[in-house]
Amino acid sequence: MTANVNILGLPRDVYKGLASTLCAGCGHNSITNNLIKALYEYGVDPYKLAKMSGIGCSSKTPAYFVERAHGFNGVHGRMPSIATGAKLANRELMVLGISGDGDTASIGLGQYCHMIRRNLDATYIIEDNGCYGLTKGQFSATADRGSVLKKGQVNEFETIDVCGLAVELGATFVARSFSGDGKQLIPLLEAAFSHRGTAVLDVISPCVTFNDHEGSTKSYNYVKEHHAVLHTPDFIAGSNEITVDYEPGTAQEIQFDNGDRVVLRKLERDYDPTDRLNALRAMHEGRERGELVTGLLFIDTSARDLCERERLTRKPLAHLQEDELRIAREDWAQLMALPQRKVPSASAHSE
Amino acid sequence: MHSVNDLTIRAATVNGSGSQSANLVLTNAVFQMGIPVAPKNVFPSNIEGLPTWFDVRVTPQGYQCRSRDVDILVALNPATWHADAAEVRSGGVIVHEASYAVNGPAARDDVTYYAVPFAKLAKEHVSDGALRKYLTNMIYVGVLAQLLGIDASELEHALRAQFKRKPQAVETNMDAIRLGIDYAAQNLTKTDLYRLQPMSGKTEGKLLMDGNNAAALGCVMGGCTVAAWYPITPSSSLCEAFIGYCDRFRVDKETGERKAAIIQAEDELAAIGMVFGAGWAGARAMTSTSGPGLSLMAEFAGLGYYAEIPGVIFDVQRAGPSTGLPTRTLQADVGFAYTLSHGDTKHLVLLPATVEEAYEFSMQAFDLADRFQTPVFVLSDLDLGMNLWMTPPLAYPEKPFDRGKVLDANALGELQSWGRYRDVEGDGIPYRTLPGTAHPLAGYFTRGSGHDDQAAYSENPDVYRANLDRLARKHDTARTAVPRPVAQELGRDLAVIAYGTTHHAVVEARDRLSREGLETDYLRVRALPFSPEVAEFIERHERVYVVEQNRDGQLHALLRAELPAHLIERLHSIRHYNGVPIDAGAVVEPLLSAEKPVLA
Numbered sequence: 001m002t003a004n005v006n007i008l009g010l011p012r013d014v015y016k017g018l019a020s021t022l023c024a025g026c027g028h029n030s031i032t033n034n035l036i037k038a039l040y041e042y043g044v045d046p047y048k049l050a051k052m053s054g055i056g057c058s059s060k061t062p063a064y065f066v067e068r069a070h071g072f073n074g075v076h077g078r079m080p081s082i083a084t085g086a087k088l089a090n091r092e093l094m095v096l097g098i099s100g101d102g103d104t105a106s107i108g109l110g111q112y113c114h115m116i117r118r119n120l121d122a123t124y125i126i127e128d129n130g131c132y133g134l135t136k137g138q139f140s141a142t143a144d145r146g147s148v149l150k151k152g153q154v155n156e157f158e159t160i161d162v163c164g165l166a167v168e169l170g171a172t173f174v175a176r177s178f179s180g181d182g183k184q185l186i187p188l189l190e191a192a193f194s195h196r197g198t199a200v201l202d203v204i205s206p207c208v209t210f211n212d213h214e215g216s217t218k219s220y221n222y223v224k225e226h227h228a229v230l231h232t233p234d235f236i237a238g239s240n241e242i243t244v245d246y247e248p249g250t251a252q253e254i255q256f257d258n259g260d261r262v263v264l265r266k267l268e269r270d271y272d273p274t275d276r277l278n279a280l281r282a283m284h285e286g287r288e289r290g291e292l293v294t295g296l297l298f299i300d301t302s303a304r305d306l307c308e309r310e311r312l313t314r315k316p317l318a319h320l321q322e323d324e325l326r327i328a329r330e331d332w333a334q335l336m337a338l339p340q341r342k343v344p345s346a347s348a349h350s351e
Numbered sequence: 352m353h354s355v356n357d358l359t360i361r362a363a364t365v366n367g368s369g370s371q372s373a374n375l376v377l378t379n380a381v382f383q384m385g386i387p388v389a390p391k392n393v394f395p396s397n398i399e400g401l402p403t404w405f406d407v408r409v410t411p412q413g414y415q416c417r418s419r420d421v422d423i424l425v426a427l428n429p430a431t432w433h434a435d436a437a438e439v440r441s442g443g444v445i446v447h448e449a450s451y452a453v454n455g456p457a458a459r460d461d462v463t464y465y466a467v468p469f470a471k472l473a474k475e476h477v478s479d480g481a482l483r484k485y486l487t488n489m490i491y492v493g494v495l496a497q498l499l500g501i502d503a504s505e506l507e508h509a510l511r512a513q514f515k516r517k518p519q520a521v522e523t524n525m526d527a528i529r530l531g532i533d534y535a536a537q538n539l540t541k542t543d544l545y546r547l548q549p550m551s552g553k554t555e556g557k558l559l560m561d562g563n564n565a566a567a568l569g570c571v572m573g574g575c576t577v578a579a580w581y582p583i584t585p586s587s588s589l590c591e592a593f594i595g596y597c598d599r600f601r602v603d604k605e606t607g608e609r610k611a612a613i614i615q616a617e618d619e620l621a622a623i624g625m626v627f628g629a630g631w632a633g634a635r636a637m638t639s640t641s642g643p644g645l646s647l648m649a650e651f652a653g654l655g656y657y658a659e660i661p662g663v664i665f666d667v668q669r670a671g672p673s674t675g676l677p678t679r680t681l682q683a684d685v686g687f688a689y690t691l692s693h694g695d696t697k698h699l700v701l702l703p704a705t706v707e708e709a710y711e712f713s714m715q716a717f718d719l720a721d722r723f724q725t726p727v728f729v730l731s732d733l734d735l736g737m738n739l740w741m742t743p744p745l746a747y748p749e750k751p752f753d754r755g756k757v758l759d760a761n762a763l764g765e766l767q768s769w770g771r772y773r774d775v776e777g778d779g780i781p782y783r784t785l786p787g788t789a790h791p792l793a794g795y796f797t798r799g800s801g802h803d804d805q806a807a808y809s810e811n812p813d814v815y816r817a818n819l820d821r822l823a824r825k826h827d828t829a830r831t832a833v834p835r836p837v838a839q840e841l842g843r844d845l846a847v848i849a850y851g852t853t854h855h856a857v858v859e860a861r862d863r864l865s866r867e868g869l870e871t872d873y874l875r876v877r878a879l880p881f882s883p884e885v886a887e888f889i890e891r892h893e894r895v896y897v898v899e900q901n902r903d904g905q906l907h908a909l910l911r912a913e914l915p916a917h918l919i920e921r922l923h924s925i926r927h928y929n930g931v932p933i934d935a936g937a938v939v940e941p942l943l944s945a946e947k948p949v950l951a
Contacts, residue, residue, distance in 0.1 A: 046794070047787060047788065047789040047790070047793065047794075048787060050632070050786045062796070063796055063808070067794070068791050068792075068793070068794040069786075069794045070784075070785075070786035070787075070793070070794045070795065070796075070797070071794070071795075071796040071797065071798075072628075072631060072796075072797045072798075073796065073797065073798040073799065073800065074624070074627075074654065074799065075624075075650055075651060075654050075799060078620060078621070078624045078650075078651070080621075080624075081579075081616070081620070081621040081622075081623075081624025081625045081628065082624050082625070082627060082628035082631070083628060084579075084614070084621075084624075084625050084628060085577060085579065085624065085625035085626060085627060085628020085629035085630070085631070085632070085634075085636060086628040086629065086631060086632040086786065087628075087632075088577050088612040088614070088625070088628075088629055088634070089576070089577055089628070089629035089630075089631075089632035089633055089634030089636070090632045090633060090634070090785075090786065090787050092787060093632065093786055093787055110617055110618065110620075110621070111617070111620075111621055111624070113617075114616075114617040114621065118614075307612075310609065310612050310613075310614075311607055311608055311609050312608065312609055312612055313603065313608040313609060313610050314608070316633075316634075316787070317576035317577060317610065317611070317612060317629075317634045318576070318629075318632055318633030318634040318785065318787075319633075320574070320576060320610055321752075322574065322751055322752060324610060325571070325574045325576065325601070325610060326571070326572050326574070326748065327568075327571055327572065327596070327600045328600075329747060331600065332747050335568075336558070336744035336745060337558075338556065338557070338558055338744065339379070339382070339383060339512060339558055339559070340383075340508075340512075
């Protein structure tokens with residue numbers, strides 16, 4: 001790889017998009033910038049990329065990266081179904097979904113759950129600020145109980161933990177990160193690209209306009225003070241011959257089917273992300289302590305994705321032609337065979 | 352009296368008692384004799400226990416609509432016995448379980464009774480308790496055969512065709528049928544005039560098929576590769592038939608790999624979302640649903656229309672509003688489907704009337720969806736979808752798929768620029784590219800929000816309006832591309848307009864009106880938007896009766912909205928909406944009474 005192009009020979013500019021129309025300082029813009037870096041470094045083919053989103057501030061962001069890729073800004077909370085259809089139609093597409101906390105945990109909760117159940121091969125990012133921005137600052141379902149709105153209203157309802165829910169539903173890749181932590185977010189994104197199945201990334205992304213004040217649990221200050229990092233992830237592409245040195249017992253390596261790896265360097269605590277119960281415990285304990293636990297929470301690289309479960313042919317369904325899809329003439333003739341008449345008709349009987 | 356090959360048999364049974372097999376054997380045996388049949392299953396929304404009726408109508412003319420008259424009742428449901436007996440026409444026949452008391456409304460002096468101890472016969476002759484209730488139904492088939500003159504060999508032949516894979520079942524069922532034949536021969540003295548006899552000229556070259564099955568075959572031959580659905584009566588059997596055909600014909604025998612993805616979605620919102628995702632990515636995709644599901648699809652239908660994404664939606668109509676009557680038929684979604692979604696939306700809607708059209712329009716829907724880059728709704732109904740109809744064999748398609756205006760990498764290489772929503776040819780239909788196209792110009796951003804002809808976000812008033820106008824232009828282009836109406840016209844003043852399954856009642860009604868001295872011309876509308884021929888036809892007639900199966904005269908209202916003012920007063924509305932398929936009388940009676948002043 002030369003300095004100015006990635007493994008596909010593409011310059012970084014190819015991964016940029018239109019200028020953001022979100023507020024200055026919005027966490028979502030940081031996520032977009034980290035995403036551009038991750039897509040570039042990983043070497044995602046822009047022609048294979050399908051950028052999917054629902055409705056909301058987060059869902060506008062696919063316009064802000066990889067301009068030449070196809071994008072689809074659908075209806076509120078229903079992006080998973082559109083993404084599912086697109087992937088079934090052409091399994092060669094790399095599906096990247098951008099959603100928000102309202103789009104996922106409120107109006108879109110059903111589709112979110114069923115996408116996970118099906119293990120759709122897609123990267124699904126939740127740009128999570130705990131509130132509705134475009135409609136001026138109402139709570140969303142990921143707002144923590146007790147969190148306070150700008151005008152003083154207190155959230156009386158339990159939060160929906162989209163990561164805990166995902167793990168419970170059998171998700172095969174669940175991570176949480178922070179929009180401002182590129183060091184953690186970029187390798188997690190690249191790992192998500194390599195994962196075969198639904199990769200959920202809940203990225204806490206403060207809303208500078210409506211939810212960045214004292215009393216909010218999704219503000220920059222709150223996140224900085226309560227951030228509990230599980231491990232330091234490094235992404236190593238399979239094509240990269242570099243061996244990584246680490247002391248035995250100080251890191252856990254997870255290998256994907258395509259040969260790529262993610263190395264999780266241990267911090268003060270042991271954390272095994274291949275243990276589902278362990279993941280749930282870490283999230284519950286973190287919440288009790290008021291901490292935002294980030295890192296690769298859970299991973300299972302062995303599960304089959306939707307296209308495999310459906311046993312779809314390798315050739316994209318969208319490319320199949322008449323001779324591959326229509327019933328053969330001889331089979332058709334059998335299907336349309338007339339019923340045999342028992343009594344040879346008829347003139348003998350007519351009056 | 353038309354008693355030879357002209358009668359309606361009604362089997363009144365309890366849902367879940369297995370009467371369906373018996374009714375099919377009877378239907379097939381009669382059909383085999385060369386006698387035209389029109390079976391209608393009137394069933395409850397229930398798994399077991401509620402009343403169900405199966406009518407087998409037989410006419411020498413081959414009328415396919417329901418008859419209001421019941422000539423022969425087989426009464427095997429004590430709960431409805433009195434009401435069922437009261438519905439038999441004067442001079443008719445009632446075959447009933449012998450233990451039912453012939454009193455109250457069931458006691459009539461204008462019908463012939465044949466009491467048969469069905470339960471007792473079954474108990475004495477069928478040792479397997481689990482099979483007993485099923486085989487009781489076969490006993491009535493035998494009784495009817497004896498009374499009407501169906502040869503036992505016809506029934507055995509029909510049984511063999513029905514239980515191809517279970518030869519043992521043929522014997523068991525035939526034994527029960529013989530039980531009925533023998534009982535009737537030994538114990539019943541025939542005093543009625545009804546009988547069936549083999550005939551020719553009407554059933555040759557025909558088979559029996561239901562519309563949902565035909566529509567599923569249309570999906571296979573139309574190249575559908577993605578189907579997403581949520582189970583709902585009466586559309587479920589469409590997707591299930593598609594699953595069956597894909598299992599048979601779309602699986603690689605060596606690898607087990609499949610050339611279709613069929614997803615049972617979590618709801619209809621997800622089902623149609625998957626359809627548009629797949630359509631956007633270049634696959635031919637469909638969903639099948641009925642009323643409540645169609646309501647849930649409203650938001651996505653607007654996205655498909657405005658973002659211009661192909662997709663096929665089958666709506667097998669049932670009786671609404673709300674849950675309504677899930678197992679009864681109506682044509683009451685026409686107005687809703689045509690403009691489904693908020694904002695100014697107008698869709699392409701195909702209105703099949705026959706099994707052949709259920710197949711042809713299904714295939715055609717995928718071509719139209721691709722060509723016009725828009726959702727296409729195929730509106731059949733429970734009557735067409737779930738009942739068996741006589742049909743010629745379905746024709747093998749000779750034309751390739753019409754994939755519409757798609758630019759691939761090579762085509763893009765020839766262009767300096769292109770615009771996703773640019774109207775190049777003036778027909779309102781733009782060009783599109785598919786995700787996965789390896790060319791720097793290929794990508795664009797699909798959105799349900801305001802966009803210009805480059806697909807970029809726009810709130811500009813002129814851009815918005817120009818885009819809506821182009822969509823209207825596209826809709827107008829479709830007027831001559833959708834299935835054109837079919838006319839039977841001999842220069843009369845008086846005319847009938849109908850669509851979908853109402854057609855079959857109109858066919859019989861026009862014969863009856865003709866016998867009353869009223870000759871009518873006829874136009875059958877087969878799609879929305881209206882082709883120019885519709886207004887032209889009305890222009891040539893003084894009085895036009897629009898017949899349909901809904902309360903509000905929905906097609907009548909659409910015609911009034913689109914026709915020039917001087918034609919509107921020529922239209923009159925005839926409506927049937929009780930949930931059972933329309934019969935000829937429902938056309939003849941209101942039309943005659945409206946025409947009386949004219950006749951006088």
